[in-house]
Amino acid sequence: SLVISTPVTVVSGLAAGARRGILIKGGTYLEDARLLKAVALDKTGTITEGKPKLVQWHVWGAGDEAAAQQMAASLAGRSDHPVSKAIIQGLEVPGPEAENFKALPGRGVEGVVNGVRLVLGNHRLIHERGLCTPELEAELAIHEKQGRTVTLLADDSCVLALFAVADTIRETSKQAIVDLKALGVTSVMLTGDNTATAKAIAAQAGIDDARGDLLPEAKLDAIKEMQKRYGATGMTGDGIKRCS
16 A cells, blocks of 8 residues: 555655665655755764774873873773774773763763773863863864864873874765755754864865864754754754754
């Protein structure tokens, strides 16, 4: 009865999507896609390959390199974020078990390693904790303008080490953006990564509007703003859980 009552084109579309690993809830959702005026795109794993690699790291200040490696490995090893995985794979050293481990949404992770409370997180987290210095800001700017994601290891008083991770644009991303433009659909990047990195990656992909430093709730607000500005808006990626 489904085949009889549903237009053949819709059934064909659902089947074609399934063959490509795309699950569509039903014909209504497939048909509504033609109404889209804007698409918000997450960065990591959507525009980029989602397989970042650790390209550079060093201790900050007079810290001990081996100790910094082990402490970073302890925290990164407990996280499932792609950047954390890149750090742990790049360091290739085991770390002691981190206690009281906790994820800090949109910022990083924290835990206690060998009795020391540590955080492994992004620029936002370190800034919020008052640990940024002009010298650190200058180095972060260099990496961020190259499209790198920088993660910092710190204790309660200072930054201990810096880790620069780089991801690559998916081969299909540039053409996808071109195709969306041809359809009259505006593409906007929404990412929790810093704005400088977001703009660098967006430029490579051909996206004019890139918004960084966004927490999940801020991404939701951005979606609502796009709905008011453009009309029907879609979200691609795992940047937010729900948008109504």
